[in-house]
Amino acid sequence: MSGSSPSVxxxxxxxxxxxxxxxxxxxxxxxxxxxxxxxxxxxxxxxxEDLTHDGATLALEAGSERLAFTTDSYVVRPLFxxxxxxxxxxxxxxxxxxxxxGAEPRYLSVGLVxxxxxxxxxxxxxxxxxxxxxxxxxxxxxxxxxxVVERGxxxxxxxxxxxxxxxxxxxxxxxxxxxxxxxxILSGDVGRHGMAILALREGIRFETEIVSDCAPLAAQALGxxxxxxxxxxxxxxxxGGLATNLIEIAExxxxxxxxxxxxxxxxxxxxxxxxxxxxxxxxxxNEGRFAAIVPTEHASAALxxxxxxxxxAAIIGHVDRGAGxxxxxxxxxxxxxxxxxxxxxxxxxxx
Amino acid sequence: MSGSSPSVxxxxxxxxxxxxxxxxxxxxxxxxxxxxxxxxxxxxxxxxEDLTHDGATLALEAGSERLAFTTDSYVVRPLFxxxxxxxxxxxxxxxxxxxxxGAEPRYLSVGLVxxxxxxxxxxxxxxxxxxxxxxxxxxxxxxxxxxVVERGxxxxxxxxxxxxxxxxxxxxxxxxxxxxxxxxILSGDVGRHGMAILALREGIRFETEIVSDCAPLAAQALGxxxxxxxxxxxxxxxxGGLATNLIEIAExxxxxxxxxxxxxxxxxxxxxxxxxxxxxxxxxxNEGRFAAIVPTEHASAALxxxxxxxxxAAIIGHVDRGAGxxxxxxxxxxxxxxxxxxxxxxxxxxx
Numbered sequence: 001m002s003g004s005s006p007s008v009x010x011x012x013x014x015x016x017x018x019x020x021x022x023x024x025x026x027x028x029x030x031x032x033x034x035x036x037x038x039x040x041x042x043x044x045x046x047x048x049e050d051l052t053h054d055g056a057t058l059a060l061e062a063g064s065e066r067l068a069f070t071t072d073s074y075v076v077r078p079l080f081x082x083x084x085x086x087x088x089x090x091x092x093x094x095x096x097x098x099x100x101x102g103a104e105p106r107y108l109s110v111g112l113v114x115x116x117x118x119x120x121x122x123x124x125x126x127x128x129x130x131x132x133x134x135x136x137x138x139x140x141x142x143x144x145x146x147x148v149v150e151r152g153x154x155x156x157x158x159x160x161x162x163x164x165x166x167x168x169x170x171x172x173x174x175x176x177x178x179x180x181x182x183x184x185i186l187s188g189d190v191g192r193h194g195m196a197i198l199a200l201r202e203g204i205r206f207e208t209e210i211v212s213d214c215a216p217l218a219a220q221a222l223g224x225x226x227x228x229x230x231x232x233x234x235x236x237x238x239x240g241g242l243a244t245n246l247i248e249i250a251e252x253x254x255x256x257x258x259x260x261x262x263x264x265x266x267x268x269x270x271x272x273x274x275x276x277x278x279x280x281x282x283x284x285x286n287e288g289r290f291a292a293i294v295p296t297e298h299a300s301a302a303l304x305x306x307x308x309x310x311x312x313a314a315i316i317g318h319v320d321r322g323a324g325x326x327x328x329x330x331x332x333x334x335x336x337x338x339x340x341x342x343x344x345x346x347x348x349x350x351x
Numbered sequence: 352m353s354g355s356s357p358s359v360x361x362x363x364x365x366x367x368x369x370x371x372x373x374x375x376x377x378x379x380x381x382x383x384x385x386x387x388x389x390x391x392x393x394x395x396x397x398x399x400e401d402l403t404h405d406g407a408t409l410a411l412e413a414g415s416e417r418l419a420f421t422t423d424s425y426v427v428r429p430l431f432x433x434x435x436x437x438x439x440x441x442x443x444x445x446x447x448x449x450x451x452x453g454a455e456p457r458y459l460s461v462g463l464v465x466x467x468x469x470x471x472x473x474x475x476x477x478x479x480x481x482x483x484x485x486x487x488x489x490x491x492x493x494x495x496x497x498x499v500v501e502r503g504x505x506x507x508x509x510x511x512x513x514x515x516x517x518x519x520x521x522x523x524x525x526x527x528x529x530x531x532x533x534x535x536i537l538s539g540d541v542g543r544h545g546m547a548i549l550a551l552r553e554g555i556r557f558e559t560e561i562v563s564d565c566a567p568l569a570a571q572a573l574g575x576x577x578x579x580x581x582x583x584x585x586x587x588x589x590x591g592g593l594a595t596n597l598i599e600i601a602e603x604x605x606x607x608x609x610x611x612x613x614x615x616x617x618x619x620x621x622x623x624x625x626x627x628x629x630x631x632x633x634x635x636x637n638e639g640r641f642a643a644i645v646p647t648e649h650a651s652a653a654l655x656x657x658x659x660x661x662x663x664a665a666i667i668g669h670v671d672r673g674a675g676x677x678x679x680x681x682x683x684x685x686x687x688x689x690x691x692x693x694x695x696x697x698x699x700x701x702x
Contacts, residue, residue, distance in 0.1 A: 008471060019471040026499025035497060039475055043482040044492040056493035058458055060517055065411060071460035071513055075498045107409055109422035111511045120359060120370040124390055131394040141395040142407035146386060147426045148377025155504040160462045162422055162513035166411055
């Protein structure tokens with residue numbers, strides 16, 4: 001599996017066995033994109049952006065308000081981690097996807113797939129966490145569904161949440177709107193969610209515990225709209241981290257995004273943990289961080305707004321015309337390198 | 352676990368071990384209701400009907416059209432069965448839940464949890480089936496999400512679909528609207544979906560293959576609204592079958608529903624299979640059948656409408672005041688018996 005555009009089943013011929021789903025198909029990297037491009041998009045006839053953006057926006061009737069609609073399944077392992085659990089993650093994650101559409105989150109559905117044998121007190125605890133998270137974002141959980149599968153056919157609990165919001169942005173927000181000259185603003189330090197999960201799962205202890213950044217982002221994002229800050233694109237930096245998400249945006253926008261490595265906030269403990277484990281923090285999943293891409297004349301207002309929520313918010317780069325090259329470049333002390341979308345799986349079941 | 356209102360964790364004291372989720376918690380019967388009543392409803396603050404009806408109806412802004420919103424996860428085993436597969440089931444099922452809210456289905460999200468090792472050709476086949484089913488109901492799949500879990504942590508493929516529709520019914524539809532005197536109309540014969548799955552899973556062959564009734568119901572249901580037929584309640588007869596779903600309605604309505612056993616259409620092959628396996632067809636899941644509860648003066652128009660789709664549609668009973676007893680009575684040749692909601696699991700993973 002090499003090159004920048006692997007096929008979803010490139011290995012089939014070599015093995016003379018049916019191609020199968022690999023863990024990397026769920027990583028958010030190249031294989032996830034291959035699935036979307038080769039199987040989902042041709043079948044569902046979706047526009048290029050519909051299935052790669054955080055959600056869809058819909059008009060139900062001519063002249064009515066536009067809706068945002070987004071879904072995510074959560075399979076994080078273990079169910080509880082420093083800074084959150086599958087309950088809070090599943091609410092914040094879907095609220096954040098709505099916010100990234102410039103929409104005010106309103107209603108959520110919850111679908112549970114429970115493995116036989118899950119302790120009822122564990123379920124109660126997850127549900128209490130969902131309640132608190134929904135309340136923090138003023139969204140209502142209005143419908144739900146529960147299925148139970150036999151022991152060994154699940155892993156405790158899988159959660160799907162799907163959200164409906166009302167679009168508040170006055171102009172479209174999405175990778176297509178990104179323009180040369182735009183500033184790229186990061187809302188806080190990156191890498192904490194993925195490293196919190198990984199440290200817990202691998203039993204690695206650091207002097208300072210790594211706590212997930214799992215949090216709702218609607219107030220940060222919608223506050224920019226309220227403050228009349230023009231926004232071209234918003235993206236929460238979940239699976240695949242900062243790098244993968246910006247590469248997706250660059251590819252859809254057909255632009256080069258140039259980042260300044262020194263401007264990207266990463267905590268010492270995350271940086272240290274990544275070094276020990278041989279991981280690049282720019283590819284590690286976040287659950288409470290986003291990138292805002294805004295016209296340069298709105299950059300300082302946007303930064304000031306985001307710093308009210310997190311003092312580490314920073315302008316980390318800008319969009320270049322890039323002679324038609326869709327890519328993300330990272331300027332480091334030693335020079336400039338291009339960030340690639342990962343082909344394989346950095347680590348599974350982070351969200 | 353006896354009596355009509357088991358606790359979600361009634362066994363905890365006896366075993367001195369933490370109460371755990373059992374397969375029956377996913378059956379749609381008493382234990383599912385106990386989960387909803389004891390854990391989900393107190394946490395989410397939902398109105399009594401919100402979490403037991405097929406979906407929620409929402410008003411986004413004052414004066415705007417009302418939306419219907421519903422979610423279901425599908426864990427059917429095996430993935431392919433006579434008359435359908437997890438792909439068609441997951442589209443028809445959610446389309447039908449919207450239709451049961453009196454809403455025109457518009458948009459769906461799809462969330463996949465795939466087990467590592469699923470064959471890509473199997474996935475392609477399921478997705479093609481979803482496409483065909485969505486097309487048949489003129490709904491658009493507009494957003495999606497894919498997660499992959501390790502071998503042994505899933506069972507091939509679990510699907511969540513969540514749907515948004517526009518409410519077309521001019522007056523509320525739901526169990527609360529049910530009135531004494533209303534007629535109960537069944538849209539076709541019952542028991543085929545569950546028996547098709549069970550026969551396949553148990554390797555039982557009958558002279559005539561049992562084919563699932565899995566099908567979209569929006570045209571039947573919305574056609575009644577278009578024809579100005581007044582509707583009090585619509586309910587598709589999925590998990591728990593005709594009996595469990597009517598008991599739910601009777602309990603919310605605080606009414607007695609009296610059914611005439613002889614009027615309920617059941618095919619010979621389903622009846623025979625149920626006898627062999629010791630099952631009651633009234634509790635077997637359907638995926639393309641619904642009950643319409645309508646004022647008696649609209650019953651013949653409703654029946655005529657439904658017979659255009661299925662000649663077996665029939666008036667099977669009516670709603671009595673029942674002296675405040677919320678229950679379902681079945682008049683048989685031998686007398687009258689009360690139908691109970693099942694405490695245990697008839698068979699798991701039927702949808």
